[in-house]
Amino acid sequence: MSDHNGTWWIWKVFWILLVITGVEVALGIVKPEFMLTPVIGTSILNIVFIVLTLIKAAYIVQIFMHVKFEKKGLKYALYLPTLILIPYLTFILLTEGSYLFQ
Amino acid sequence: MASSAEMTQEENNWGGGSRPLGSRYGKLMMWFFLLSDALTFSGFLTAYGLMRFKFESTWPIAENVFTHFPGLEGDQPLLYVALMTFILIMSSVTMVLAVNAGEKMNRKAVTNWMLWTIVGGFIFVGSQAWEWYHFIIGDSGAVETVRQEILHIYNEEGERLSFSQVIHGMEEGHASNHGEMFTKAEVLSAMKSNEGMYLMEPGKAGEAFTHERSVALLEAGDVVQGANMIHNEYGQKQFANFFFFITGFHGFHVFSGVVINFIIFYNVLLGTYERRGHYRMVEKVGLYWHFVDLVWVFVFTFFYLV
Numbered sequence: 215m216s217d218h219n220g221t222w223w224i225w226k227v228f229w230i231l232l233v234i235t236g237v238e239v240a241l242g243i244v245k246p247e248f249m250l251t252p253v254i255g256t257s258i259l260n261i262v263f264i265v266l267t268l269i270k271a272a273y274i275v276q277i278f279m280h281v282k283f284e285k286k287g288l289k290y291a292l293y294l295p296t297l298i299l300i301p302y303l304t305f306i307l308l309t310e311g312s313y314l315f316q
Numbered sequence: 317m318a319s320s321a322e323m324t325q326e327e328n329n330w331g332g333g334s335r336p337l338g339s340r341y342g343k344l345m346m347w348f349f350l351l352s353d354a355l356t357f358s359g360f361l362t363a364y365g366l367m368r369f370k371f372e373s374t375w376p377i378a379e380n381v382f383t384h385f386p387g388l389e390g391d392q393p394l395l396y397v398a399l400m401t402f403i404l405i406m407s408s409v410t411m412v413l414a415v416n417a418g419e420k421m422n423r424k425a426v427t428n429w430m431l432w433t434i435v436g437g438f439i440f441v442g443s444q445a446w447e448w449y450h451f452i453i454g455d456s457g458a459v460e461t462v463r464q465e466i467l468h469i470y471n472e473e474g475e476r477l478s479f480s481q482v483i484h485g486m487e488e489g490h491a492s493n494h495g496e497m498f499t500k501a502e503v504l505s506a507m508k509s510n511e512g513m514y515l516m517e518p519g520k521a522g523e524a525f526t527h528e529r530s531v532a533l534l535e536a537g538d539v540v541q542g543a544n545m546i547h548n549e550y551g552q553k554q555f556a557n558f559f560f561f562i563t564g565f566h567g568f569h570v571f572s573g574v575v576i577n578f579i580i581f582y583n584v585l586l587g588t589y590e591r592r593g594h595y596r597m598v599e600k601v602g603l604y605w606h607f608v609d610l611v612w613v614f615v616f617t618f619f620y621l622v
Contacts, residue, residue, distance in 0.1 A: 221413060221416060224409060224412045224413060224416065225409070227409075228405065228406075228409045231405050232402070232405065235398065235401050235402065235405065236398075238616075238617070238621060239394050239395075239398040241621075242379065242393070242394045242620070242621045243379075243393060243394055256622075260621075260622045263617050263621045263622055264617065264622070266617075267613055267614060267616075267617040270613050271610055271613055271614070274408070274606055274609060274610045274613065275606075275610065277412075278408055278411075278412050278606045278609075279603055279606045279607070279610075284337075284338065284339065285335075285336070285337055285338035285339070287336040287337045287338070288337040288338060288339055288344075288347070291337060291347075292347060292351060295351055295355075296351065296354055296355070299355060299358075300354075300355070300358045303358060303359065303362050304358075304362055304365075307362050307363075307365065307366050311366050311369055311370075314366075314369070314370045
């Protein structure tokens with residue numbers, strides 16, 4: 215963290231996380247009608263939730279867990295397994311899950 | 317002489333001289349543990365998604381399940397869990413501040429921020445216990461048919477009724493049973509005497525039954541209140557199983573995180589890291605603590621929002 219002065223960058227991420235969570239909760243309570251239109255098997259609202267979650271996760275991993283400032287080797291060692299295996303598992307369950315109702 | 321310079325470089329690379337990951341042993345091992353833990357949690361959450369897809373019509377809608385807020389009456393969907401999320405994010409922030417202070421060898425600041433982190437962790441675990449308590453004790457009560465399907469009671473206006481409202485009437489009864497237990501006979505006689513009451517499946521695309529069919533279903537079935545591993549008044553019982561398992565596994569992570577944080581905090585107080593000359597232990601436990609927050613971000617989305 216030698217490239218940072220003070221603690222402003224920590225509080226910046228805190229406010230980002232707080233605002234995103236606030237938006238998520240507000241959307242979850244209000245559930246705007248236009249966002250409930252179905253797309254690719256779910257609703258726009260759910261996709262918005264998932265995208266916001268991934269943004270939050272990226273901030274936590276990159277800044278709080280400091281991965282953004284690590285060496286390239288460590289970044290690949292952490293990102294490749296997660297970014298390949300988790301979407302792969304999701305994909306398998308989504309496609310094979312279609313057998314449930316047959 | 318160029319070839320000899322290349323030679324030294326080569327010896328360095330193969331002789332263990334270079335540091336391709338630029339990280340120390342302890343931190344690397346913490347990262348690889350977290351990596352495997354991340355895959356474990358993603359397995360749980362995708363399994364949850366699959367079961368939810370399979371039992372769509374009877375899967376409870378989370379905002380109808382977790383509606384309590386301490387000190388407030390009535391429905392407060394998402395509010396409590398939002399507060400829990402805020403507490404965990406906050407304690408993650410104090411953890412970064414502790415790590416940051418550790419790099420500057422500022423012992424007093426590390427002590428201070430570690431203490432706040434531990435306090436935040438305790439509040440979170442306590443909040444989870446409170447939520448489990450309300451989940452287990454139940455809210456409105458439901459009818460379980462002989463085929464173990466869960467159905468909720470509605471009146472002619474389409475409002476969901478609690479057992480308390482079914483038996484004591486809309487004015488006298490409470491929207492929540494508040495731990496009061498009712499028998500099948502009481503609910504059945506109240507339902508028979510009110511033509512408007514009917515049963516409906518709890519899920520997003522739930523089916524509704526006629527009054528006559530509803531009475532017949534209750535006569536053959538039973539009433540359930542609260543949730544455990546066998547019965548679940550909120551809907552499909554796998555929901556309760558997944559809830560206990562995933563939030564329980566996460567809660568166990570938080571709890572062990574608090575314990576490890578406390579050990580590190582104690583060592584900071586003793587001056588162990590001051591003597592060692594670095595606060596790398598704070599950084600490692602910090603990674604674990606952020607991971608707990610990271611998992612909660614996903615649990616929050618897939619359990620409570622989606």
